[in-house]
Amino acid sequence: xxxxxxxxxxxxxxxxxxxxMRRTGYYFTHHKEIITQQYPDNKDSLSLPExxxxxxxxxxxxxxxxxxxxxxxxxxxxxNATIKIITQIDTTPEGKKKKALNTFVYHLDLCTFxxxxxxxxxxxxxxxxxxxxxxxxDRSKLTKILNKPDSKIRAGIE
Amino acid sequence: MPSLENIADxxxxxxxxxxxxxxxxxxxxxxxxxxxxxxxxxxxxxxIMMERKVSAYMQxxxxxxxxxxxxxxxxxxxxxxxxxxxxxxxxxxDKFLFNLAPFIVMIVAMVILxxxxxxxxxQLWDLNIGILFVASVSSVSVIGILMAGWASNNKYSLLGAxxxxxxxxxxxxxxxxxxxxxxxxxxxxxxxxxIQSQSDGWWIFKGHIPALIAFVIFIIAVTAETNRAPFDLxxxxxxxxxxFHTEYSGxxxxxxxxxxxxxxxxxxxxxxxxxxxxxxxxxxxxxTRFNELMDYIPSSLWLFGKTFFLxxxxxxFRWTFPRLRIDQLLNLEWKYLLPISMFNLLLTTLMAxxxxxx
Ligand code: SF4
Ligand code: SF4
Numbered sequence: 001x002x003x004x005x006x007x008x009x010x011x012x013x014x015x016x017x018x019x020x021m022r023r024t025g026y027y028f029t030h031h032k033e034i035i036t037q038q039y040p041d042n043k044d045s046l047s048l049p050e051x052x053x054x055x056x057x058x059x060x061x062x063x064x065x066x067x068x069x070x071x072x073x074x075x076x077x078x079x080n081a082t083i084k085i086i087t088q089i090d091t092t093p094e095g096k097k098k099k100a101l102n103t104f105v106y107h108l109d110l111c112t113f114x115x116x117x118x119x120x121x122x123x124x125x126x127x128x129x130x131x132x133x134x135x136x137x138d139r140s141k142l143t144k145i146l147n148k149p150d151s152k153i154r155a156g157i158e
Numbered sequence: 159m160p161s162l163e164n165i166a167d168x169x170x171x172x173x174x175x176x177x178x179x180x181x182x183x184x185x186x187x188x189x190x191x192x193x194x195x196x197x198x199x200x201x202x203x204x205x206i207m208m209e210r211k212v213s214a215y216m217q218x219x220x221x222x223x224x225x226x227x228x229x230x231x232x233x234x235x236x237x238x239x240x241x242x243x244x245x246x247x248x249x250x251x252d253k254f255l256f257n258l259a260p261f262i263v264m265i266v267a268m269v270i271l272x273x274x275x276x277x278x279x280x281q282l283w284d285l286n287i288g289i290l291f292v293a294s295v296s297s298v299s300v301i302g303i304l305m306a307g308w309a310s311n312n313k314y315s316l317l318g319a320x321x322x323x324x325x326x327x328x329x330x331x332x333x334x335x336x337x338x339x340x341x342x343x344x345x346x347x348x349x350x351x352x353i354q355s356q357s358d359g360w361w362i363f364k365g366h367i368p369a370l371i372a373f374v375i376f377i378i379a380v381t382a383e384t385n386r387a388p389f390d391l392x393x394x395x396x397x398x399x400x401x402f403h404t405e406y407s408g409x410x411x412x413x414x415x416x417x418x419x420x421x422x423x424x425x426x427x428x429x430x431x432x433x434x435x436x437x438x439x440x441x442x443x444x445x446t447r448f449n450e451l452m453d454y455i456p457s458s459l460w461l462f463g464k465t466f467f468l469x470x471x472x473x474x475f476r477w478t479f480p481r482l483r484i485d486q487l488l489n490l491e492w493k494y495l496l497p498i499s500m501f502n503l504l505l506t507t508l509m510a511x512x513x514x515x516x
Contacts, residue, residue, distance in 0.1 A: 028474075
């Protein structure tokens with residue numbers, strides 16, 4: 001009984017080690033699997049995965065309209081106080097008063113790209129972009145306003 | 159066709175004609191020392207490059223590819239960097255032992271080179287206990303490692319050195335037993351006789367299953383003896399910074415680094431000699447046409463081919479398997495490898511007595 005377990009252990013150990021070696025052996029012989037991007041050389045043909053987190057941007061459509069209601073859920077979700085939402089009170093044509101977004105301030109230098117703000121947003125107004133070349137000479141350039149000038153909230157978004 | 163044997167002969171006769179025999183011997187010793195150092199530096203450059211490329215491809219990366227064509231000169235650049243770096247000695251260290259340790263490790267590696275046969279009739283010292291010599295001298299290198307760990311006056315170094323000691327002492331047993339397996343089959347400790355006995359087929363083919371088991375155990379044991387992953391507890395970057403050579407820098411670090419690769423080379427030459435026929439070309443029984451065809455390939459190429467094949471396997475291990483814990487490491491040796499190799503030894507003895515091998 002003991003001997004059986006002993007031999008079984010050896011068998012499974014050797015088998016699992018061989019499975020591992022087959023995997024690395026496969027990678028060793030199949031160079032097309034290599035995922036390294038030779039960055040500055042292939043600047044034109046650089047392909048980044050969809051999930052790559054470069055910076056937070058606000059989605060604007062062709063009419064310069066976004067979906068942000070100024071609810072500040074993203075500001076509350078952010079662990080680093082990267083986002084500052086400045087709101088204003090709008091008056092609708094019917095004469096009702098309504099809170100709306102004035103300025104979406106985004107401090108790129110504080111962001112850890114954790115994606116929590118994007119998950120928190122109830123209207124999917126913001127997303128992660130693929131851009132990653134963020135170096136600037138002055139730190140103040142990293143403070144960005146995400147809503148474009150004169151943009152307004154798309155109709156029907158509550 | 160100039161073989162290594164001919165070149166050595168020509169130099170030997172020329173020296174003996176030109177000088178008296180004592181001077182000739184001294185000059186020959188110098189030549190040997192210089193070529194050993196040359197071999198070591200070449201090995202360092204080639205093996206480190208090879209390791210970096212192999213590891214890169216196995217990890218789906220590209221590896222060094224900027225310095226020189228396809229990154230070939232990366233290791234040369236690294237060596238230059240290490241040479242111009244300052245070799246520091248920590249204040250609290252035992253200065254004498256600290257500076258001595260890398261040289262001990264290196265000299266041990268050089269001494270083991272003596273009985274190894276690199277090509278047909280090309281051997282420095284064909285002493286009649288060649289295998290025993292290699293096995294015993296190689297264990298001296300652990301003294302260098304312990305010395306480095308102790309003299310560094312650093313907890314990581316000491317831990318790494320102690321682990322290395324425990325590891326080498328235990329794995330030497332199974333390495334030794336698997337070497338004895340072949341010694342039983344050959345009936346000799348002399349390296350040239352061992353190689354000659356494989357002229358009609360390598361032991362790994364002739365020795366059936368016992369030789370195969372011994373080969374596997376040998377490879378595992380020497381991987382552990384050279385402190386390579388998955389048995390690299392002596393260095394264990396993630397736990398001990400760099401283990402026994404944490405405090406070393408510059409050229410002294412380079413010597414440790416080089417010694418690791420030279421040791422791999424040496425144990426692989428040994429493995430090739432014992433199990434894969436050394437410089438002996440691939441021969442099968444009495445099929446003379448096939449055997450003659452194989453003889454056209456120079457014997458040194460055969461040896462280096464086999465050695466690099468074994469080195470590749472050891473690198474393959476390193477970049478596939480995770481590191482063992484110290485208790486797992488000792489379990490593996492004392493509960494698995496040692497009993498198996500003892501049983502294997504009995505089997506081989508039985509086989510040798512009954513004459514079941516070819
Ligand atoms: S990604 Fe994370 S850190 Fe960056 S703004 Fe969003 S919540 Fe804040
Ligand atoms: S981006 Fe989304 S979560 Fe943030 S204020 Fe606008 S609607 Fe709310």
